[in-house]
Amino acid sequence: MMFRFAFTLFVVMLAHGALAKEPKLVWFTEDYPPFNYHVNGQVEGISIKALKLIYQDLGWKFDDNEVMLLPWPRAYQMTLSNRNACIFSMTYTEERAKLFQFIGPTMDNHVAIIGHKETSYKLSNLKNIGNLKIGVVKNDIGHQLLRQAGIDKESLVFLASGFELVQMLKLKRIDLIAYGDVIARYQFKRAGINPKHYRIVMPLSSSYLGFACNKAVDQHVVDKMNDALKTIKRRQPEIFDPEYFYSKAE
Incomplete structure (x- = not known):
């Protein structure tokens, strides 16, 4: 009986660890330059660059097909209604903090x-x-x-x-x-x-601007992304500067 309990606990912990290691998130965004915008079928900008670096630092695979650029009202509602959805770039307010889990700050707004x-x-x-x-x-x-x-x-x-x-x-x-x-x-x-x-x-x-996730997204995933973002900001602060970003893009 004890062995069975221990095995069950191990399976549950393994499943939780797998979720935190490789979450299946859908990302919504809008045309909001220089932070996120559409170029030749791809979403580009400061925020998408930061998001990819977060995934890279955490050892997660980033899928560009899981990023959808929509008008903001629709992106906002889609994130609220989908349990595995996140949105960027969102300005933090106390009202929004009651609806979303925030990852940030990325930069002032x-x-x-x-x-x-x-x-x-x-x-x-x-x-x-x-x-x-x-x-x-x-x-x-x-x-x-x-x-x-x-x-x-x-x-x-x-x-x-x-x-x-x-x-x-x-x-x-x-x-x-x-x-x-x-x-x-x-x-x-x-x-x-x-x-x-x-x-x-x-x-x-x-x-400030940041990323925001549906309240149902695993808290451990959000915490890990926040930790990774802090590390990236210390390591590469220049990429969060709009003037630096455009000087490199031109």
């Missing part, structure tokens, strides 16, 4: 309301929005921060991506956008728009 330099918008607080229309991506951190602040849905214009946000801002179809400052600057660049013509009208939040 400053979210702001951004507008054209020629405009005279002055927002001392979000109650001064008035009739201005703010472009957001649904469930993106900019949208969630405005929602938490009680901004009416009628003041928001929902667009599919940051690339559409900067295009609509240039065309003056919207007055402002709520988005990550670093990401917005690179979206302006991709759209052929000079980012120097735009300014931060009002800061919204300073947090």
Whole structure:
């Protein structure tokens, strides 16, 4: 009887160890340069490079086919509804920490309301929005921060991506956008728009970006990935710098 119990315990521990060693995770992401974006059928950027290094350091096999680039609202919901799913790059908030397990930080992320330099918008607080229309991506951190602040849905214009946000801002179809400052600057660049013509009208939040997994993903897997990420950041801090990344990509 004791032998049978010991054998059963060994099998359970072996199965748990195998899970931690080679987890079968599905990764969702969006077009969010310079952290993750689509080039010639592949997802590239700072975050995907960091993710591959995490797998490499842990001795796990990385499968590019298990990374799916989707519009952010769909990627967000797919991660919430799939037990083995993770998403990147996600800005950490206390609200999101109740829904996901975070791996990070990878790098800082400053979210702001951004507008054209020629405009005279002055927002001392979000109650001064008035009739201005703010472009957001649904469930993106900019949208969630405005929602938490009680901004009416009628003041928001929902667009599919940051690339559409900067295009609509240039065309003056919207007055402002709520988005990550670093990401917005690179979206302006991709759209052929000079980012120097735009300014931060009002800061919204300073947090960090990272990877986030469904709450059902094994905690041991998340812990191991966090430990690996810390090691990589100490070893290769330069790869988490957007300016360094683009200097190498150009």
